Amino acid sequence: MKQTVDEYTFKNAFRARRPDNFTWGGLSALYEHLIELENDTGQELELDVVALCCDFSEYKDFDEIRKAYDIELCYDEFGLQKFNVEDEVKAYLRYNGSAIIEHDEGVIINNF
Numbered sequence: 001m002k003q004t005v006d007e008y009t010f011k012n013a014f015r016a017r018r019p020d021n022f023t024w025g026g027l028s029a030l031y032e033h034l035i036e037l038e039n040d041t042g043q044e045l046e047l048d049v050v051a052l053c054c055d056f057s058e059y060k061d062f063d064e065i066r067k068a069y070d071i072e073l074c075y076d077e078f079g080l081q082k083f084n085v086e087d088e089v090k091a092y093l094r095y096n097g098s099a100i101i102e103h104d105e106g107v108i109i110n111n112f
Contacts (some may be wrong), residue, residue, distance in 0.1 A: 005047050007031045017049040022108070026058045029103035038078045056099075060090040 005013075011027045022030060030052070038045055059065045062083050066073070071092050074082040083091075091107055093100050101108040 012083035021053045023105045062086040
């Protein structure tokens with residue numbers, strides 16, 4: 001038996017089981033990402049709050065992701081940073097196959 005889950009129900013399921021994993025804006029962004037994923041693949045997803053908390057993490061910005069994953073920045077021969085942190089972290093995440101879900105309150109990525 002399947003039940004359609006709207007954004008309100010999705011957010012409340014997280015608030016009931018894992019209230020501190022995502023911001024309210026992050027939950028909206030994650031919900032939209034999962035709906036797009038369902039539409040792109042044609043497969044319905046099951047709402048499993050614990051599994052989603054294991055699969056995704058939210059960060060306040062790309063520098064916080066850089067620190068969490070110990071991403072080294074590229075420097076030129078003069079010791080100047082070649083690229084900005086956001087671009088380098090995005091390249092690293094894409095290389096590792098992570099989804100990047102940006103929203104007003106931060107960034108959500110697939111854990112890998």
